[in-house]
Structure formats: C-alpha cells, structure tokens
Amino acid sequence: MIEKSAYLACPPARAFALFTERASEWWPEAVRHTSDPRSEIRMLADGRFWERASDGHEVELGRVIVWEPARLLVLDFYPGTDAQHPTEVVVRFAGENGGTRVVVRHGPKPESADLWVAGAPGFERAWKLVIPALEGIAEADHR
Amino acid sequence: MAATSMHALDALGNPVRRTILSTLRTSPLAVGELATRFPVSRPAISRHLRVLEEAGLVEHRAQGARSVYAVRVQGLASVRDFLDEFWDTALSQLEELARE
Numbered sequence: 001m002i003e004k005s006a007y008l009a010c011p012p013a014r015a016f017a018l019f020t021e022r023a024s025e026w027w028p029e030a031v032r033h034t035s036d037p038r039s040e041i042r043m044l045a046d047g048r049f050w051e052r053a054s055d056g057h058e059v060e061l062g063r064v065i066v067w068e069p070a071r072l073l074v075l076d077f078y079p080g081t082d083a084q085h086p087t088e089v090v091v092r093f094a095g096e097n098g099g100t101r102v103v104v105r106h107g108p109k110p111e112s113a114d115l116w117v118a119g120a121p122g123f124e125r126a127w128k129l130v131i132p133a134l135e136g137i138a139e140a141d142h143r
Numbered sequence: 144m145a146a147t148s149m150h151a152l153d154a155l156g157n158p159v160r161r162t163i164l165s166t167l168r169t170s171p172l173a174v175g176e177l178a179t180r181f182p183v184s185r186p187a188i189s190r191h192l193r194v195l196e197e198a199g200l201v202e203h204r205a206q207g208a209r210s211v212y213a214v215r216v217q218g219l220a221s222v223r224d225f226l227d228e229f230w231d232t233a234l235s236q237l238e239e240l241a242r243e
Binding site: 087 | 223231232235237241
C-alpha cells in the first residue's frame with residue numbers, strides 16, 4: 001500500500017475540484033497514455049475517468065467509484081496495469097489550518113495483487129508507460 | 144534499488160540501447176538476430192547488450208551455441224514503485240496548482 005499526503009493552500013471544496021477537474025495540470029507528463037503531453041484528463045461524478053488527446057483520441061484511465069465532493073474520491077485505476085487488473089486509489093480531503101490535507105492511499109485490488117510487487121510481466125501497457133518515463137528521465141540526465 | 148535504477152537510467156541514455164530494449168520487449172533474440180536489425184556491428188551490439196545486462200535490464204541464456212537475450216522485467220520498476228513515483232510527482236504538482 002502506498003500512502004502519500006499533500007497540503008493544499010485552499011479549502012477542501014476547491015482542493016477536490018482541482019484534483020478532479022484540473023487533473024491535466026498535475027498529472028505527470030511522462031505518464032500520459034495518449035503520448036500527448038497536453039492531453040486532457042478528467043474524473044467525473046458520473047463515474048467516467050478518461051484522458052483525451054488533442055486529436056480526440058480517448059483512453060479510459062479507470063472508473064470513479066465514490067464521488068463525495070470536498071471529502072472523498074475512490075477510483076479504480078488502470079495506469080501501471082490495465083482495465084482487467086485495476087488498482088484502487090482512495091483520496092481523502094480534510095480541512096487543516098485553513099487549507100486542505102489530501103491523503104492518497106493506493107493499493108492493489110484482488111485482481112492486481114500479484115502484479116503489485118512482481119513487476120509487470122507481459123504487460124504491454126505498463127511497458128509503454130514505464131519505458132517512455134525512464135527515457136524522459138534518462139534524456140534529462142544526459143542533457 | 145536506488146543504485147540499480149540509476150544504473151538502468153544510464154543504460155537507457157543511449158538511443159541504440161533503448162531500441163534494443165524495445166525490440167527485445169516483443170520477443171527474445173540471439174545476438175546475431177539482433178545485429179541484422181541494426182545498422183551497427185555485431186561487436187557493438189554485444190557491447191550494448193553487456194551494458195543493458197549490467198544494469199539489470201536484460202538477461203541471457205544459452206540456447207545451444209547461441210546466447211538468447213530477453214528483457215528482465217524486474218529490472219524496471221514494479222507496479223508499486225511506478226505508482227509511488229507517480230504520486231510523488233503528481234502531488235507536488237497539485238500543491239503548486241493550489242498556490243496559484
């Protein structure tokens with residue numbers, strides 16, 4: 001299980017909106033499925049969670065399972081694995097000193113338990129993600 | 144883990160090695176088979192393979208008189224490591240966004 005937290009200098013309702021409506025701006029560029037660093041990424045109350053490239057090409061990144069604005073967001077998450085082996089992201093938003101504490105817990109689901117630690121054998125999508133990410137870092141290092 | 148991944152990044156800093164790695168991702172190949180696909184000499188391919196192997200990114204096994212090279216999946220991040228790094232970047236960018 002991964003647990004990370006961030007402190008956002010805004011109230012929980014705005015933190016929730018930044019997280020879901022402006023994911024394109026915080027989502028790492030190296031981990032775009034569509035290979036378009038300016039692709040749009042959205043999580044929506046109706047359950048959809050997608051990435052759309054500027055040419056209109058769309059990829060489902062997961063599903064929104066729980067949508068409670070300003071409080072809680074639970075996602076089935078496909079990046080790193082695939083739709084048949086989702087991982088689970090639980091994001092809690094809580095007011096703290098006038099801002100918001102955002103706590104992300106990300107762990108395997110029963111379908112992805114084996115993959116979680118073992119690497120990604122045979123997972124073409126994971127390779128497509130990991131290799132460009134590594135290449136980006138390697139290129140930056142050698143510049 | 145940290146030392147190995149630095150090494151892996153160094154190994155990936157070369158475009159021929161990146162192409163070799165992505166070719167091997169599709170199927171394991173012998174050195175000779177790899178050499179026919181690249182405009183570089185067979186000794187050069189062997190050198191690149193040695194660097195990739197030292198970085199833990201590929202492994203080889205003897206198949207008769209040939210050495211067959213394959214991607215070593217554990218050489219790259221596990222799903223957990225990949226996602227751990229994802230959230231480090233994502234959350235620091237989210238904090239930035241909230242400061243605007």
